[in-house]
Amino acid sequence: MADTSARMLRLLSLLQTHRYWPGGELAERLEVSPRTLRRDVDRLRELGYPVQATRGVAGGYQLRAGTAMPPLLLDDAEAVAVAVGLRTAAAGAVAGVGETSVRALAKVVQLLPPRLRQQVDALAAYTVPAPWDGPTLDAGLLTAIALACRAEEELRFDYTARAGARSRRRVEPHRLVALGGRWYLLAFDTERDDWRTFRVDRLAEPSTTGRRFRPRQPPGGDAAQYVQRAVSGAGGRHRVLVVVAAPAAEVAGVVGSWGTVEEVDDRSCRLRMEVESLDWPAMVLGTLGAPFTIIEPAELTDRVRAMGELFIRSAPPATPAE
Numbered sequence: 315m316a317d318t319s320a321r322m323l324r325l326l327s328l329l330q331t332h333r334y335w336p337g338g339e340l341a342e343r344l345e346v347s348p349r350t351l352r353r354d355v356d357r358l359r360e361l362g363y364p365v366q367a368t369r370g371v372a373g374g375y376q377l378r379a380g381t382a383m384p385p386l387l388l389d390d391a392e393a394v395a396v397a398v399g400l401r402t403a404a405a406g407a408v409a410g411v412g413e414t415s416v417r418a419l420a421k422v423v424q425l426l427p428p429r430l431r432q433q434v435d436a437l438a439a440y441t442v443p444a445p446w447d448g449p450t451l452d453a454g455l456l457t458a459i460a461l462a463c464r465a466e467e468e469l470r471f472d473y474t475a476r477a478g479a480r481s482r483r484r485v486e487p488h489r490l491v492a493l494g495g496r497w498y499l500l501a502f503d504t505e506r507d508d509w510r511t512f513r514v515d516r517l518a519e520p521s522t523t524g525r526r527f528r529p530r531q532p533p534g535g536d537a538a539q540y541v542q543r544a545v546s547g548a549g550g551r552h553r554v555l556v557v558v559a560a561p562a563a564e565v566a567g568v569v570g571s572w573g574t575v576e577e578v579d580d581r582s583c584r585l586r587m588e589v590e591s592l593d594w595p596a597m598v599l600g601t602l603g604a605p606f607t608i609i610e611p612a613e614l615t616d617r618v619r620a621m622g623e624l625f626i627r628s629a630p631p632a633t634p635a636e
Contacts, residue, residue: 321346325354329365329377330424336374377425456490458520459499463487466527469501471520473512485510486527489537493571498541502530509533511544542571552611554587554595560604568602592617 321344328335328343341351355365355375366376423431462469469487474480485501492498497514509532532540554573558565562583566575572594573587585606587595596617599606608615 322354322357325351326358326363326377329358329363329375334374334376336372340375455514455517455520456497459487459514459517460490462520462522463489465522466529468504468523468525468527469520470523472518474516474518476516483510483512484523485512486530488529488532490514491538491541493538493541493545498545500532500537500541509540511541538571552589552592552595552613554585554589554592554611554614555609556585556595556599556606556614557609558583558585558599558602558604558606560602565602565604569598572598596621 325340325344328340337348337351341348344351344354346354355367358365364378366378368374368376459469466486468484470482470484472480473483483503484505485499485503487499487501489500490497491500499512499514499517501510501512502508503510534540557578559582561580562575562577565583565585569575569585569587573585576584576586578584587598589595592611592614595614599618600621608618
């Protein structure tokens with residue numbers, strides 16, 4: 315392999331499987347001599363990768379967890395964020411990303427020093443990810459849109475509105491925003507001369523036009539807030555209002571951006587949501603671990619009662635205390 319950089323990346327990729335590689339086998343895979351392999355390993359060590367070598371006839375190499383992260387330009391907090399992000403993505407809503415995230419997570423975690431592994435394990439053990447209440451998207455679709463945003467290139471696509479009307483749109487893509495179990499594209503619609511929010515699962519056949527544009531700033535300057543206001547303004551089929559017997563901060567920590575929480579007093583709050591399916595607020599209420607009173611809609615009361623009866627029927631009978 316004439317390209318030294320490419321060869322070293324290949325070597326690092328093989329070592330990151332964390333299996334023990336006999337020197338002869340590793341040199342053969344890289345199509346280099348044992349002497350060149352030793353030089354490449356020395357270069358990786360100089361970069362901070364903890365490669366362990368065993369001498370002798372059966373000698374070989376293995377990448378071990380180090381006392382510090384290799385020079386990936388990540389500090390400790392960023393390294394933990396990457397690991398947690400990959401763990402979350404492994405159970406996310408983008409088709410094809412879960413398996414890739416698991417493989418990447420395995421590589422990252424094995425290289426983390428013990429102090430950072432403990433942080434990742436603690437976050438995994440004491441956080442409960444909310445179920446993704448939305449359609450699964452093709453990773454290629456999101457990638458194509460994200461690349462158009464980064465390249466600042468005009469985008470065309472077919473779009474199906476909520477009422478079922480179909481249209482061909484031409485926009486200046488700005489940001490992809492994940493909100494309430496769905497992905498949204500915030501873009502400036504050049505034909506309507508205004509900002510629009512598009513649900514990505516209703517978008518098809520995206521293609522760039524080749525026309526570049528100068529980025530505009532959305533009203534208010536914050537893409538996530540703009541999309542949240544737009545989605546809330548559109549409204550769902552159900553408006554949910556529940557009084558929860560728990561502090562507002564605790565409820566907000568569970569609900570996140572999928573609803574709004576208003577403090578009533580130190581021990582209670584109001585939870586408001588706008589949803590298309592009552593299954594989601596019913597599951598949220600079940601995870602709060604606190605009594606609640608449903609103000610509206612009446613259908614949510616029926617849904618919660620049905621779920622409670624199902625749980626009671628499914629649970630084994632209590633064993634009398636002796």
